[in-house]
Amino acid sequence: MREKSNTSRTFLLPLAVGVAAVTLWWLLCTSGTWSPTQFPAPREVWAGFGEEFQQGRLLHDIGASLFRVGTGFGLAVLLGVPLGLWLGSSALARLALLPWINFFRCLSPLAWIGFAILWFGIGHKSAIFLIFMATFFPLVLSVVAAVASIPTVYFRVAHDHGFGSAEMLWRVTLPAIMPQLITALRVVAGVAWVVVVAAEMTGAQEGLGYAVWDARNGLRPDLLAVEMIVIGSIGVALDWLLVQLTKIRSVRWGYER
Amino acid sequence: MSDKPLRLHNVSRSFGEVAVIQGLNLEIGHGEFVAIVGPSGCGKTTLLNLLSGFDKPTAGTVERFGQVRTVYQQGGLLPWLTAAQNISLGLRHIMPKAKQDQQLQDLLNLIRLDGFAHHYPHQLSGGMRQRVEIARALAGDSDILLMDEPFSSLDYLTRLRMRQELARLLALRPRTVVFVTHDIEEAAQLADRVVVLTERPAHIQDTLAIELPRPRNLTDPAVVHATHHILAKLGLED
Numbered sequence: 001m002r003e004k005s006n007t008s009r010t011f012l013l014p015l016a017v018g019v020a021a022v023t024l025w026w027l028l029c030t031s032g033t034w035s036p037t038q039f040p041a042p043r044e045v046w047a048g049f050g051e052e053f054q055q056g057r058l059l060h061d062i063g064a065s066l067f068r069v070g071t072g073f074g075l076a077v078l079l080g081v082p083l084g085l086w087l088g089s090s091a092l093a094r095l096a097l098l099p100w101i102n103f104f105r106c107l108s109p110l111a112w113i114g115f116a117i118l119w120f121g122i123g124h125k126s127a128i129f130l131i132f133m134a135t136f137f138p139l140v141l142s143v144v145a146a147v148a149s150i151p152t153v154y155f156r157v158a159h160d161h162g163f164g165s166a167e168m169l170w171r172v173t174l175p176a177i178m179p180q181l182i183t184a185l186r187v188v189a190g191v192a193w194v195v196v197v198a199a200e201m202t203g204a205q206e207g208l209g210y211a212v213w214d215a216r217n218g219l220r221p222d223l224l225a226v227e228m229i230v231i232g233s234i235g236v237a238l239d240w241l242l243v244q245l246t247k248i249r250s251v252r253w254g255y256e257r
Numbered sequence: 258m259s260d261k262p263l264r265l266h267n268v269s270r271s272f273g274e275v276a277v278i279q280g281l282n283l284e285i286g287h288g289e290f291v292a293i294v295g296p297s298g299c300g301k302t303t304l305l306n307l308l309s310g311f312d313k314p315t316a317g318t319v320e321r322f323g324q325v326r327t328v329y330q331q332g333g334l335l336p337w338l339t340a341a342q343n344i345s346l347g348l349r350h351i352m353p354k355a356k357q358d359q360q361l362q363d364l365l366n367l368i369r370l371d372g373f374a375h376h377y378p379h380q381l382s383g384g385m386r387q388r389v390e391i392a393r394a395l396a397g398d399s400d401i402l403l404m405d406e407p408f409s410s411l412d413y414l415t416r417l418r419m420r421q422e423l424a425r426l427l428a429l430r431p432r433t434v435v436f437v438t439h440d441i442e443e444a445a446q447l448a449d450r451v452v453v454l455t456e457r458p459a460h461i462q463d464t465l466a467i468e469l470p471r472p473r474n475l476t477d478p479a480v481v482h483a484t485h486h487i488l489a490k491l492g493l494e495d
């Protein structure tokens with residue numbers, strides 16, 4: 001019973017806050033506190049949604065942005081996790097490479113925009129490159145830190161039971177870092193979604209970031225609000241998807257202890 | 258197989274300047290249960306590491322015959338595996354699969370885990386976790402069991418229950434056991450021989466054989482007498 005009221009609360013409470021915020025927004029607009037050129041009213045934003053949707057632009061932009069994030073983030077995971085595992089197992093490699101990985105992690109991805117356009121032109125490739133640069137390095141560092149925190153007793157137990165080195169990696173190191181890895185993936189996916197919008201504002205002619213830029217230049221605050229609502233909602237949805245990974249039975253130990 | 262599964266001859270181990278174990282001689286017979294007691298930090302875990310072969314002595318020799326399994330002080334269940342999967346680690350080398358499944362079932366029945374076989378370690382009570390660890394260590398054809406303060410994190414009643422449980426399991430599946438503890442009562446109740454270590458650098462201060470057959474009651478006069486004897490040696494009773 002308690003559980004049921006908790007799950008309905010997790011939906012009802014945020015919904016109530018949302019309804020209250022929109023009502024306040026509507027009140028401020030109708031009372032004339034804000035001028036319509038500075039702050040679009042709910043009604044105009046709703047109309048903007050219809051306009052963007054009917055022209056097919058909205059879905060097209062969402063598709064472009066998701067494709068770029070999926071590819072850039074996917075590449076970062078595919079290359080970053082193995083590199084992190086390798087660095088985690090080799091003290092010499094850590095010594096040689098960690099300072100450099102840290103160096104690149106400290107570079108704002110926006111600093112790469114100039115090179116991205118020079119090297120890849122305007123479009124998918126440069127945005128994917130920027131997302132990769134923004135996510136690869138923090139992901140590698142998270143994996144290295146997670147490997148370093150594995151209690152040595154797990155390796156001793158595995159050794160006592162005759163695990164070979166490949167088995168150590170797949171059946172000890174990887175499952176042992178899984179809870180921390182999932183957390184890192186959530187953080188890094190959030191970064192990717194923020195970066196794609198920034199990247200598309202200068203390096204693309206489609207995508208949600210480009211749409212934001214276009215709405216700004218066209219002096220269309222209603223469309224600007226539309227894009228912002230879509231960007232925020234998709235970001236929350238992506239995180240929700242990754243949170244589902246934490247429900248896998250063999251990783252629960254990382255969150256319930 | 259030799260009649261002495263474990264032999265330490267004049268063994269010393271130091272870490273840099275710090276001598277942890279000095280000139281230790283110990284022979285442990287087949288099927289014998291030896292308890293090692295000593296103050297914390299005196300080198301008991303170091304001694305087990307030497308016995309298991311994980312660590313090498315700086316001087317002296319360690320001889321070992323038979324397969325060793327260790328129950329670690331920090332708890333060695335892999336948290337991403339269920340109780341049954343953890344026990345199966347100890348049965349990895351048993352073929353065919355049907356035989357392995359049968360032995361897993363036997364072990365699960367033996368430790369009376371009932372409905373908890375497919376639970377993960379964090380979902381089990383401390384006593385259940387210890388039973389799973391012991392089952393894993395007893396699985397397959399291990400010969401020597403090294404246990405490092407396995408019950409020290411349990412509450413008093415659970416600890417008493419686990420002592421009974423261990424004695425019962427060893428009666429069914431005899432092993433050569435080296436059991437480290439700082440609980441003198443526990444040593445006296447469980448062991449055939451209690452070895453008392455000194456402060457660091459550790460060497461043997463006293464050895465006491467307890468002739469009574471196992472399993473025993475904590476309040477058995479021979480156990481009480483052995484407890485008193487060890488406490489007197491340590492200067493804690495007159």
Ligand SMILES: Nc1ncnc2c1ncn2[C@@H]1O[C@H](COP(=O)(O)OP(=O)(O)O)[C@@H](O)[C@H]1O
Pocket residue numbers: 272277295296297298299300301302303304457
């Ligand atoms: N790998 C090591 N390096 C340096 N010192 C160690 C190491 N392992 C143990 N020691 C030292 O050896 C002493 C005994 O440790 P340990 O065997 O764990 O004690 P016990 O298990 O009896 O509590 C301690 O003082 C500890 O600091």
Ligand SMILES: [Mg+2]
Pocket residue numbers: 301302303330405
């Ligand atoms: Mg210890």
